[in-house]
Structures are given as C-alpha cells and as structure tokens.
Amino acid sequence: MSNPAVAQPIKDTLKTARKAALAKRWLPALLLPVVGLLAFLLFWQLAAGSIDTSLGKFPGPAQAVSQFSSLVDEHIAEQRKADAFYQRQEARNAERLAKDPDAKVTVRPYTGKPTFFKQILTSLYTVMTGFAIASLIAIPLGIVCGLSRPIYNAINPLIQVFKPVSPLAWLPLVTMVVSAVYTSADPLFAKSFVTSALTVALCCLWPTVINTTVGVANMDKDLLNVSRVLSLSPLSHVRRIVLPAAIPMIFTGLRLSLATGWMVLIAAEMLAQNPGLGKFIWDEFQNGSSNSLGRIMVAVIVIGLIGFVLDRLMLALQRRVSWDKNADLR
Amino acid sequence: MNHTHLELTGVGISFPTDKGLFCALQNVNLKIDKGEFVSLIGHSGCGKSTVLNIVAGLYQASTGGVILDGKEVNSPGPERAVVFQNHSLLPWLTCYQNIELAVQQVFKGRKGKAEMREWIEHNLNLVHMTHARDKRPSEISGGMKQRIGIGRALAMQPKVLLMDEPFGALDALTRAHLQDSLMEIHADLGNTVIMITHDVDEAVLLSDRIVMMSNGPSATVGDILKVDLARPRERMALAHDPRYHEYRAAVLEFLYQRQRRPAA
Numbered sequence A: 001m002s003n004p005a006v007a008q009p010i011k012d013t014l015k016t017a018r019k020a021a022l023a024k025r026w027l028p029a030l031l032l033p034v035v036g037l038l039a040f041l042l043f044w045q046l047a048a049g050s051i052d053t054s055l056g057k058f059p060g061p062a063q064a065v066s067q068f069s070s071l072v073d074e075h076i077a078e079q080r081k082a083d084a085f086y087q088r089q090e091a092r093n094a095e096r097l098a099k100d101p102d103a104k105v106t107v108r109p110y111t112g113k114p115t116f117f118k119q120i121l122t123s124l125y126t127v128m129t130g131f132a133i134a135s136l137i138a139i140p141l142g143i144v145c146g147l148s149r150p151i152y153n154a155i156n157p158l159i160q161v162f163k164p165v166s167p168l169a170w171l172p173l174v175t176m177v178v179s180a181v182y183t184s185a186d187p188l189f190a191k192s193f194v195t196s197a198l199t200v201a202l203c204c205l206w207p208t209v210i211n212t213t214v215g216v217a218n219m220d221k222d223l224l225n226v227s228r229v230l231s232l233s234p235l236s237h238v239r240r241i242v243l244p245a246a247i248p249m250i251f252t253g254l255r256l257s258l259a260t261g262w263m264v265l266i267a268a269e270m271l272a273q274n275p276g277l278g279k280f281i282w283d284e285f286q287n288g289s290s291n292s293l294g295r296i297m298v299a300v301i302v303i304g305l306i307g308f309v310l311d312r313l314m315l316a317l318q319r320r321v322s323w324d325k326n327a328d329l330r
Numbered sequence B: 001m002n003h004t005h006l007e008l009t010g011v012g013i014s015f016p017t018d019k020g021l022f023c024a025l026q027n028v029n030l031k032i033d034k035g036e037f038v039s040l041i042g043h044s045g046c047g048k049s050t051v052l053n054i055v056a057g058l059y060q061a062s063t064g065g066v067i068l069d070g071k072e073v074n075s076p077g078p079e080r081a082v083v084f085q086n087h088s089l090l091p092w093l094t095c096y097q098n099i100e101l102a103v104q105q106v107f108k109g110r111k112g113k114a115e116m117r118e119w120i121e122h123n124l125n126l127v128h129m130t131h132a133r134d135k136r137p138s139e140i141s142g143g144m145k146q147r148i149g150i151g152r153a154l155a156m157q158p159k160v161l162l163m164d165e166p167f168g169a170l171d172a173l174t175r176a177h178l179q180d181s182l183m184e185i186h187a188d189l190g191n192t193v194i195m196i197t198h199d200v201d202e203a204v205l206l207s208d209r210i211v212m213m214s215n216g217p218s219a220t221v222g223d224i225l226k227v228d229l230a231r232p233r234e235r236m237a238l239a240h241d242p243r244y245h246e247y248r249a250a251v252l253e254f255l256y257q258r259q260r261r262p263a264a
C-alpha cells in the first residue's frame, strides 16, 4: 500500500545513490590502470630517447605502433599474394583439365615467408599442444601421487630433480630424440613442431603434478570418511570425491603450467629456430635493420598480452568449474 | 526385538604416538537392541568419537570386536551410516545431489531412476529441507547442513545410525527443533541410533539408555542409565516430570562427581 506520490521520489533518490555507489566502485578500477599505463608510456618514451644502439635509437611507443601497422600491412600483402597464387594455380589446372580430362593436376601449397601473425598462430598452437600433453600426464600422475604415499615417496625425488631443469637444457635432447624416433615419410606434424611442443610439455608437467598432489593429499579427511562409509569403488571414489575436491588446486597448477609453457616456448623457438614468435624475434635480431628493434618491441608486447589473455581464459574456466564460489580467484 | 542387535565385546584401541602407544579405550562392553536409542556421554577427549568410529568401521579395534546382526564389523559400510560432527557434505554438490550420491550407491540395481528420485525427495522432506534442494552447502545455514547430513544418513536406510554430536555446533533453538525432528523420525522408522552428546538434557530427552564413559586414557563404560520415560516425549511436559530431573541429576552426578574432569 505505497503512496505513489511519495514512492516515486524515494525511488529516484535510491537510483541516483546506487549510480553514485557504482561510479565510486568502478572509477578507481578503471582509472588507476589507465594512470599506470600512461606513466609507463611516458617513462618508455623518455628512456628510449636516451638509449643509443648500433641499430639506431631504442624504439619508443610511437615506433612500436608504426612497426605494428607495417606488420599488419605486410600480413595483408602476403595474404593477397597467396590468394593470387592459388587463383593462378586453379586457372592453370582448369585449363589443363579442359584440354585433357585425365591430366593429373596437383595443388601445391603457397610457400611464402610466414608473417608475424602466422607466427603468433603457430606459437599458440604449439603451446596449447604441449600444455594439453602435459596436463593429460600431470593430472592423473598427481592424483596417483596424492592418493598413495608409497608412490609419492617413489616419485617425489624425481619430480624435485627435474622441476628446476631449464627448457634449454632439454631442447637438444628432445631435438635429437625426435629426429631419431619420429621418422615417417609423410609426417603429420613437422618435426620442429613436435620438438617445441614436447619441450613445452616437459616444463609444463611439474606445477600441475605438484599442485594436484598437494590438492589430493590435503583433502578434507571427513570427505574421505564419507566415501568410506558409502563404500564407493576406487573409480567412483576418484571421480566423485577426489577429483572435485582437488579441482581448485589442479587449476592453480594448470595456470602456473600454462604460464611456464608460454615462456618456455618462446625461448625454445629462439634457440631451435622453430617457427613461432621466438623465431620471429631471432630473425629480426639477425636481420638488424633500423626497424628490427621496433618489431622486436612489438613482439615483446604481444607475447605479454597473449600470456595475460591465456591466464585470464584459464581463470574464467576455473571460475566456471570451481565449486568454491567464495574463493577469491585472481 | 529382545535379542542383541549390536554388540561391542572387550573393545580396546591404542594409537601410536611419539611417546609410544596411547591406550585410548580399554574393555568397552555394550549390547544394543534393535530400535534402541543410545547416547554416549563423557568428558571431552575420553574416547566417544573413537567408539563411534570403531562401530562405523573407520577405526579398527586393537582388541575385542563389534558384531552387528551376527557379523563382525571390520570395515565401513552404508548399513552403519554416520552423521559427522561437522556435517561433511560434499561442497560441490547441491543438497539433492549429496543425498543422491548416497542413494545411488546404496540402492543401485534395487531401485529404478524414478524410485530413487522419489526416495531422495522423501528424505529431503523428512528433514524439512525440500525448499533448499538445489542449494549448495555454502549457501545454507549450519542447522540446515546438519539436517542434510541427517537426511543423507537416513536415506541410506541404515541398520544403525551413528551420530557424532550432530547438534553440537547449533544454537539452542535450532537444536531443540532438530531434536524434535529426530524424535519424530526415530518414532516413525525405528532405527537403532547411537548418538554422542555433551548435552545432558539432550541425552535424557532422546535416549532409551545413556552410556556414561569414564575418563581416558584407557577409558571404558563407566555406567549405564536406563531412561524410562514414555514416548512420545514432550520437552515442556518433561520439565515438570520429577523422574526427568532424577535422570538428569544422575548423569550430572556421574560427570561432575565421579568422573570429575581431570585437571589439565
């Protein structure tokens, strides 16, 4: 039984108050990062102006932006060339077929220089493959280690020894093993891809194994007792109790793994000259033109942004699957 | 109805500790009839939970043993459902799913899908929690969690219901409410119940017999008090019943005179 003449002004006041509260909460959240960013750009500009290298001045933000747009242009130009190449090839093949319907026509792929954006895709694809391989091994291994003390005691020393090994130490070994073992006339994946992905996987394993083990081993004992009273079979015990209970820790591990994997990949690509962003940087460095430093700067920023986005995606996934809605996930 | 249903004979248990074996329980003997409601009462740390865990099969007695319906108990099983002190619901499942997990496990192959759903809903209703069926444990109050824990245990249709201070963490009002629900359910279903409590009033109100435990180490059954009050019991009516006060006084006398809390 509200009086509309009174209710309306109250509603309006409430609305403005809510808006003000919202602004109070969002303004700093948006403003502060922008302030930080501007300060950083200013610092970069000033610092860049005072560093001289053998390839000219260190690139500032403006050069980076212009290099980025030239990379975009190059990519578009390369795309056009590829399209033209395929059109010509198609026309030639059609002509040949018209003359002789039995003629053997081959479609050859375009082999231009991979552009910056191609290299990004290659790197993303490689890191995801390596990460997926690592996760498929690490999660089950972590669960087994967490459930069984003897197995943990057997495996833990190995984990502790292999964990601090740098990817660059693995790389020569992985390269040699891949070229020795992965020999097929018509390989499904390029050797360089397999090498990079395996190196990433080797370095991605440990954070997930360790965190999964901890998550499983530190499970609430009461939940274990619930499972024992219900007499769950070992399989449903793992599926219905252990796995969900360990999900938060598993994700912590996965996020660390993915971040490690992304760092490892760039280094591995640089060292092994395998296609990807690392090779792009290395090529630009060897190239040594006046644009090189600007382009490398663009690559550095893109690598950072991609790493950030990958982590945010994992976080979003974690929020979706995690039952612990009260946890402050960041 | 008068033959022994659950029997503890000479039960003792020792835990390995840094300072050698710690004998927590020694020579615990207890016979419980079908449908009986038994409370365990005693000072903190005397070994009540340990007794319950041995009956549940979660601990293995070092000496003696437990026999349920002529069979020795040596591993946990759903015919001895446990209501844990801190509810122990699976936090990633809703109330309904928590009960469902137990029902699926106990009745797989015996009940169809529709039957199971009906049975889960029946048990939710029994503990008055139908309204929160799709909520997660983190979204409901402590008393509601405890109810779901009881609902889950009842849904397993256990021969024996084991409850470790089920209402310990609740406020007096909620506790009284749940005690009433429990009496109703016990009257309806006639489960055998062993309940641990710290609360003398609760013990007298609910139990057929109160088992009073002596202090540890090497704790054992100190005394057993038979509570001969007619059921259904009504807490307001009991407040004026002299026998109720006698029972109460007897338990208090045991706890505070004969088994005075050892100076820590």
Ligand SMILES: Nc1ncnc2c1ncn2[C@@H]1O[C@H](COP(=O)(O)OP(=O)(O)OP(=O)(O)O)[C@@H](O)[C@H]1O
Pocket (backbone or CB within 6 Å): B015, B016, B017, B022, B024, B042, B043, B044, B045, B046, B047, B048, B049, B050, B051, B216
């Ligand atoms: N797993 C264990 N290892 C070593 N000692 C234990 C273990 N479990 C229980 N104890 C010891 O056994 C004794 C009895 O413990 P118990 O938990 O049964 O007590 P309680 O009567 O349930 O106490 P409360 O009322 O506080 O819950 C205690 O002295 C405790 O320290």
Ligand SMILES: [Mg+2]
Pocket (backbone or CB within 6 Å): B048, B049, B050, B164
């Ligand atoms: Mg206890």
